[in-house]
Amino acid sequence: MTTTIFVCVSCRRGSGGNDESFDRPGPALVQAIESRLRDDGVAVTAVDCLAVCKRPCTVALCAADKWTYLIGDIDPDSHADEIVAAALSFAASDNGIVPWRERPPSFRKGVIARVPPANHKEMQ
Amino acid sequence: MTTTIFVCVSCRRGSGGNDESFDRPGPALVQAIESRLRDDGVAVTAVDCLAVCKRPCTVALCAADKWTYLIGDIDPDSHADEIVAAALSFAASDNGIVPWRERPPSFRKGVIARVPPANHKEMQ
Numbered sequence: 001m002t003t004t005i006f007v008c009v010s011c012r013r014g015s016g017g018n019d020e021s022f023d024r025p026g027p028a029l030v031q032a033i034e035s036r037l038r039d040d041g042v043a044v045t046a047v048d049c050l051a052v053c054k055r056p057c058t059v060a061l062c063a064a065d066k067w068t069y070l071i072g073d074i075d076p077d078s079h080a081d082e083i084v085a086a087a088l089s090f091a092a093s094d095n096g097i098v099p100w101r102e103r104p105p106s107f108r109k110g111v112i113a114r115v116p117p118a119n120h121k122e123m124q
Numbered sequence: 125m126t127t128t129i130f131v132c133v134s135c136r137r138g139s140g141g142n143d144e145s146f147d148r149p150g151p152a153l154v155q156a157i158e159s160r161l162r163d164d165g166v167a168v169t170a171v172d173c174l175a176v177c178k179r180p181c182t183v184a185l186c187a188a189d190k191w192t193y194l195i196g197d198i199d200p201d202s203h204a205d206e207i208v209a210a211a212l213s214f215a216a217s218d219n220g221i222v223p224w225r226e227r228p229p230s231f232r233k234g235v236i237a238r239v240p241p242a243n244h245k246e247m248q
Contacts, residue, residue, distance in 0.1 A: 051238045062239065068192070113175050113236050114173070115194065118186060
């Protein structure tokens, strides 16, 4: 079952003290992740806007029948290794919930939201 | 194809000027939505934590092969009608992307994030 890392390539990140100076770190993050992935059932897909504009870059870890995790504040230079490690832990998990001890710092600090799988049933 | 409104029932909402005074508005939102739904292919499911703790309540609009939308800052008394209307627009959409003119104010202001469907392909 493939795990997909969706990477927002629309996020603008302020690179100076004013609103006019920014970069778009998403494409570099896609490349950094792709260069680290082996043939391990994890894919990376660039996405035009995940709507988390205030915490660039944002990624989403997704797989069928698992919780989806959105993680923001990701820097291509600092966090690509961590995101790949998190995605491998996510891929190895039964339900998408990565144990806390396996979550790298950027994952622990950056969770934007999570969404249950479509087949999620209410606990009674 | 069923649309599901996942409602976080864990969110704490500050109800006074200190950290110790709060309520949990999620269960009331579930009830308010349920009371408004007809036999229209939309279901509501309570979820234990969508991890958007700072913007209670949070809901997620989900359906197979559609974008998922997470919306926060939802009040059970003020916004239940709007969330049901948004879910019906979402259900009627091809891909989960509700036209801006059909988005009620709480949807326009409250988007936390969106996630593409699993079969989403990168635009070339």
